[in-house]
Amino acid sequence: MFWNNVKIALRNLRKNKGFATINITGLAIGLTIYVFGGLIVDYERTHDLFFANADRIYTVGAIASPDLNLSFGEVNAVQSALGPIIEAELNDVEAVARSIAIEYLVTMGPDSFYQSIRFADPALLEIFNLDYLHGDSSALENPSGLLISRTAAIRYFGKADVVGEVVTLDNEFDYAISAVVADLPLNSHFNSQLLLDTPFEIVAPIQALSRMQDFDVAGNWTNLSMGNMTYVLLPASLDAAWLETQLNSIYERTVPERAKQVIASFKVNPLTAANTSLWDMIGLPVISVISLLSLLVLVIACVNYTNLATAQSLGRSREVGMRKTMGAKQSQLLGQFLVESLVIAAIAMVIAIAILEILIPQFNNATNKALAIDHLQTLPWLVVTTLLVGLFAGLYPAWLITRATPIDALRETARKGRKGSKMRSIMIGTQFAISAFMLALVAIVFMQNERVKESSYEFPRSEIYTLDRLNVDSIRDRLDTLRHELEALPNVDSAAYASQVPYEQNNSSTNVTLEPGDEAGKFSLQFMSMSPGFLDAYDIPLLAGRPLSHDIANDLRHEDSETVNVIINELALEKFGLSTPQEAIGYRFYNHSEENGSVPEFVVVGVAPTQNITGLFNAERAWMFIYQPDFFRIGSVRITGGNIMETVAQIEDVWDSVIPDYPIQGRFLDDAFNDVYDVLKYMNMALAAFAIVAFSLALIGLFGLAAFMATQRTKEIGVRKVLGANSFQIARLLVWQFSKPVVWGLAIALPGAFFASSVYLNFFADRIHTSIPILLAAGLVATLLAWGTVAGHAIRIARANPVLALRYE
């Protein structure tokens, strides 16, 4: 009986090739997206499982203090001071290790290059079992030892056995390679680029940091950056909740006040969550959204199938009637129709897997991931999915067609009546609700991203060439020479140095008071160090006062400065209770810190307009600009006119002549913007891909259904034409039949999109306020496309000779 049903199913497919193609294509696309989404989600959520202790390793993160007004709620990193405290206080913890990622100029053999290095406690190698090709897990115990990956060894030395070879950091500090390990699989959070572009290639002992820079191995509470990981290995008997309780008791007892202003509490995450922690950090549930969207696309594909199959199955009413006459029970007929939909689902699944086999390697190449269909492991999931899709999509038409009494079925009452037409309308409405919802979201996200891009032009980002990695003493000594030589270039307008450039997501702030030592009245200002030419390079005019100068003693801050002249931005005026920029000139306020008390005293000499320096999704903040060369990290060279590439070449030549011992780290400010903007852009592109697929499926379904309904109504149309209806009236009749559910779908989709888009918009400080017109426009586009899809059929049928139409039945 089963094979008999399969046979009939295949013959039916062959007979109705057009519908079969639409059905199978639709389901195959839906399944491709769904399986792909599932694979991505599974891949992202199962990172790091290959570590032997994966289920006992936790990372310690922090919840950002709400007063800080940051754009993110939590971060999967803590200050480096916590690790040693855990080690000292929590005896039940098996091991704890910090890892701090910092970029250095690395010299291996003849090559010099900048690379981010992980500085880690030796216990890191106890927590994570690595595959040692040479050396062993004691590699980090020697403060001048270094662990490197096989790829790095081969790349720089041409061989894997490089133990004992010397590696130099920043031209000064020598390390001897103590171990070479096999490369970590791509699906480790250590390799996740989005989180931190630090491939697992070089690991150095954390003690090395104290040798090279002002770093205390006991750690500090002042620096919290994304590269600061703290890993904890717990015995199997203890869990994350236990650790979190212990840590928050440490928070109460030990964490200094200054750090408490930054983090509100600690948060413990399992190791497997480390890979996706960026999304938790910025509060966009990207992984869940992928699951949801791919499921929605599949639902649309199923509904497509259900709808077409329902319409089509009515044409098989006679067959059902005959089978019932001969004694078939409804359950047996249900079985037959479900076998048919299962056959179609199975064919679609096979096609989907074939598509994925082609698609996944391309995707892996483009994204540096290692997704794969592990056929054995995914088989149960794929089979269950196929069964569910077949049953879910086929149940309604099967039930509808087999429900009729034999006599009704034989008379084809079902076909001629309006049976199922309400359900069909609901299904079309559902499809359009889902797909228009996605389209509308894409439109809103797109407009918001455009807004971000628009506002980024307040800085001349395509004319600024930045020079990174200036924070080395021997480079800082030569910055004045570099500036003079750069400014002598014909197309360079000015060159300036600063602790950051616009769009970089740094949050340096400093506590200040209006009266010296006024603990209660302290507040924080964003802090940036810049050379006097900085505002000039960025075309930022002063609203009042004068720019900082190389020639005025108090304009330059050094270690012993007691009075420092500063520039503030307009937003800072509010914090001082001042109303005009002019009033601020000469205004005095005070540093407030545990180490230096209320020294130095700051004097406002200039007021700049408020600009959104961190840009993108951040709110504008109150800033203080100080000329403090020991904080310089990055240069900004303003290029005006001339051939830009030629000028860049000249800048490189100047660098090489002034600072020949360090390679130039130059790029346009555009790239700094795109670093973050690209994440937003690619997110919307992915969303758009989902939406386009969903909407196309809905249109394909509508197209098929319209074709079917048009043939069903041929006789009615013939009669109407004989009675004098013209082509336009007929076409309108057919189009209207499908318009109602589309409009209903939109009525549900658009408010839904309005609320859903607020999740995204809330992420931005500067939001678009035009979401309603955008939603309406998206709705209109969806409706027009739906009409366009149906109109083709409608016009063709409406123009046909009425006699032909009548003869049809």
Add this chain to the structure above:
Amino acid sequence: MLKLHNLYKVYQTDEIETIALNGVNLEIEQEEFVAIMGPSGCGKSTLLNVIGMLDNPSEGNYFFFDENVSPYSEAKRSDIRKMNIGFIFQSFNLIDELTVAENIELALLYHNMPASKRKKRVDEVMDRMGIAHRAKHMPGQLSGGQQQRVAVARAVVGDQPLILADEPTGNLDSVHGQEVMELLRSLNKEGTTIVMVTHSPAHADYAHRTVNLFDGHIITDNTRAA
């Protein structure tokens, strides 16, 4: 074999009540060949559908082998139907996607019969109906007469004791019509009970008994000597 007692069938639409069968009493013995005649809309097909348990009477009792089936559910009637009754329709009602052999086999598919036995039985019947050479053809490739032979084969393949034929010759020319009638007559001679609705007095002559219906009443019921 079957007995209809004071049977009513009323079709109710929104406002109109149509009485298709109006107090019909009819008894049919085994091995009879009965023709039901009457003008269009007199209730012939309704009567046949009720006898075939495709439709329930609105009122009255229907005894099939002394069992009152009128209150039975569709599932239960379906069980009785598939073992006892074969159907032949004016429009053949063959399934276009199945071959001749498969169409015939369909009637056995719901009988819990092993596939090998089904195949044997289908071959036998095709031989008897002279359509064995058409076994692998699709219905669309056959003439009307041949299609109706397939339909007859399908009606008898389950060895049902009763065949109900609803204008079996209505879509056929006279030559093919006569062939089908001969087929029915020979089935009847082998012991199958046949109840046939027809418009054609000539074809009604093949039957031993003619029942005339008018507006849902039986107005004449004549049995001829064999």
